[in-house]
Amino acid sequence: VTALALHTLLACTGAPSRNPDGKDTEDLGPGVTLDRRSAETNDNGRLRVEVDVPQGATSLQITGQSAQYVGFEELIAPDGETVLYWEDWYNSRYSLTYAIYGFDRVTALSWPPRDVDRPLEPGTWTAWISVTDRNFIYQPGEAVDLTIATKRDDDFTEGKVGVQIVYADGVKRDEAVVAAVEQAVERWRAVWAGIGIELDEYYTTSDLDAQLGFTYVGDAEVEDLAQEKGEGHLQLIVGESVGNEEYTLGVSAGIPGTIDATPNTFVVLSWLAHAGPNASFDDEEIRLMGETMAHETGHYTGLFHPVETGYEYWDALDDTPDCDSFRSCEDELGKNLMFPYSLCDFEGCVAQGQLSDQQSAVVQQFVGSL
Amino acid sequence: MGWFVLMALSAGATPPGELDTVVRALSSRDPVSCEVILSLTSTPVPTLLSVVNEIARPPWAPMRAASCLVQHHAAEIQPDLERWVVAPELKGLGRLVLDSLDQMPVEVAVPVARKALESGSERELALQRIGAAQRPEVRALATAKVTP
Numbered sequence: 031v032t033a034l035a036l037h038t039l040l041a042c043t044g045a046p047s048r049n050p051d052g053k054d055t056e057d058l059g060p061g062v063t064l065d066r067r068s069a070e071t072n073d074n075g076r077l078r079v080e081v082d083v084p085q086g087a088t089s090l091q092i093t094g095q096s097a098q099y100v101g102f103e104e105l106i107a108p109d110g111e112t113v114l115y116w117e118d119w120y121n122s123r124y125s126l127t128y129a130i131y132g133f134d135r136v137t138a139l140s141w142p143p144r145d146v147d148r149p150l151e152p153g154t155w156t157a158w159i160s161v162t163d164r165n166f167i168y169q170p171g172e173a174v175d176l177t178i179a180t181k182r183d184d185d186f187t188e189g190k191v192g193v194q195i196v197y198a199d200g201v202k203r204d205e206a207v208v209a210a211v212e213q214a215v216e217r218w219r220a221v222w223a224g225i226g227i228e229l230d231e232y233y234t235t236s237d238l239d240a241q242l243g244f245t246y247v248g249d250a251e252v253e254d255l256a257q258e259k260g261e262g263h264l265q266l267i268v269g270e271s272v273g274n275e276e277y278t279l280g281v282s283a284g285i286p287g288t289i290d291a292t293p294n295t296f297v298v299l300s301w302l303a304h305a306g307p308n309a310s311f312d313d314e315e316i317r318l319m320g321e322t323m324a325h326e327t328g329h330y331t332g333l334f335h336p337v338e339t340g341y342e343y344w345d346a347l348d349d350t351p352d353c354d355s356f357r358s359c360e361d362e363l364g365k366n367l368m369f370p371y372s373l374c375d376f377e378g379c380v381a382q383g384q385l386s387d388q389q390s391a392v393v394q395q396f397v398g399s400l
Numbered sequence: 401m402g403w404f405v406l407m408a409l410s411a412g413a414t415p416p417g418e419l420d421t422v423v424r425a426l427s428s429r430d431p432v433s434c435e436v437i438l439s440l441t442s443t444p445v446p447t448l449l450s451v452v453n454e455i456a457r458p459p460w461a462p463m464r465a466a467s468c469l470v471q472h473h474a475a476e477i478q479p480d481l482e483r484w485v486v487a488p489e490l491k492g493l494g495r496l497v498l499d500s501l502d503q504m505p506v507e508v509a510v511p512v513a514r515k516a517l518e519s520g521s522e523r524e525l526a527l528q529r530i531g532a533a534q535r536p537e538v539r540a541l542a543t544a545k546v547t548p
Binding site for chain 1: 424425427428429430431432434452456457458459460461462463464466467468489490491492493494495496499
């Protein structure tokens with residue numbers, strides 16, 4: 031076994047202090063701090079990552095990027111307690127994180143994912159990462175780029191999320207679409223303001239094809255664009271369609287997504303799917319588009335649907351009910367931002383902007399919520 | 401919701417519960433494959449056409465229904481496709497069709513593309529997207545159009 035014990039020296043500010051495991055670190059200053067390094071999987075296709083969490087850090091995100099598929103198998107606290115083990119969740123009817131599945135070449139693990147999980151504390155945390163091929167065969171000697179992000183956030187009840195909004199090629203030239211996007215952002219802002227999150231958005235344009243064909247595989251150009259965003263910020267890309275599919279509204283690249291600049295740093299959105307058959311927006315369609323922005327970026331911060339269509343799978347939160355029929359789910363969760371589908375009749379669609387306390391905590395604890 | 405009840409009345413041939421399920425699936429905020437949508441109805445063409453023609457909310461429900469029809473039943477709805485690329489009030493559906501020419505049988509794609517070039521609601525866009533089609537038979541229409 032050639033497990034790599036990696037030592038993280040996070041960029042720190044403040045006075046030194048002694049962690050419970052006896053190591054000296056310095057207090058972490060406010061905001062997000064990133065540390066990047068590379069390593070290789072051992073003979074078993076796994077990689078051990080040690081992260082020295084400094085005093086003051088409240089949230090952690092580890093991102094692994096490889097040519098193959100990256101998954102997180104285990105996270106161990108400084109005292110040796112395993113706080114996350116992949117088999118506990120892999121076949122569960124409750125969803126906590128996609129990080130354990132190894133779906134993608136870029137995978138992020140956030141800790142703590144919920145307010146009921148063991149808080150981050152100073153000391154050496156250990157993560158075990160797997161790299162597999164598409165048939166889930168472990169890949170020894172596979173290079174992995176790692177990014178360790180930590181934030182200090184002394185008040186989870188309020189925060190600010192920076193978002194770079196990118197128009198794909200040609201979209202910016204359509205004034206009606208640009209106006210609709212900007213109005214939709216106001217709806218998104220209002221939804222997130224309800225949980226104490228301030229939205230700090232800024233716009234740019236790109237040469238990305240407006241059909242956003244990269245959606246399910248990532249793209250180097252997406253990474254280039256992400257290099258231009260602020261550190262710790264999200265990236266929302268607006269195209270005419272998503273993944274060359276006219277029937278898809280929006281997609282989050284992960285649950286959670288990474289805040290580092292990678293080919294998979296995106297939430298994508300189709301303006302045409304929201305404008306509908308006439309390709310023209312009315313006020314309700316703009317509101318719905320704003321709710322899609324908030325919904326998809328909600329996924330990016332770590333939120334799952336409170337119940338999946340089929341009513342047999344739920345999120346891992348305690349204050350979203352485990353309803354089991356469309357009738358009970360629509361009654362109990364129909365106004366929730368993360369409800370899986372929109373509820374409409376001839377008079378209009380139900381406003382879906384509510385979040386439970388635990389859902390709000392997921393967004394607030396996300397390492398990009400500063 | 402009243403939407404589902406009214407749709408059940410208008411779609412006639414579709415069992416009411418089945419139609420409710422289709423509309424609910426089409427209303428999803430996250431990706432839903434056409435295979436899933438089509439598996440929910442025993443009468444896909446009339447059911448999905450009813451959604452396109454009669455459902456306005458959420459706006460992606462008729463768009464998704466149209467997309468599934470284009471991908472899986474294009475030959476059966478060719479007259480509708482030709483109408484969608486021409487009608488100015490259906491520019492969204494027209495764009496959807498122009499972006500899907502490579503996914504429909506070539507014997508459908510060619511006359512639909514020709515219609516879009518001759519009398520489409522967005523002829524410049526049609527010229528551009530038909531010119532970018534992968535099928536040479538379709539692409540040739542754009543070449544012929546711009547050749548003096």
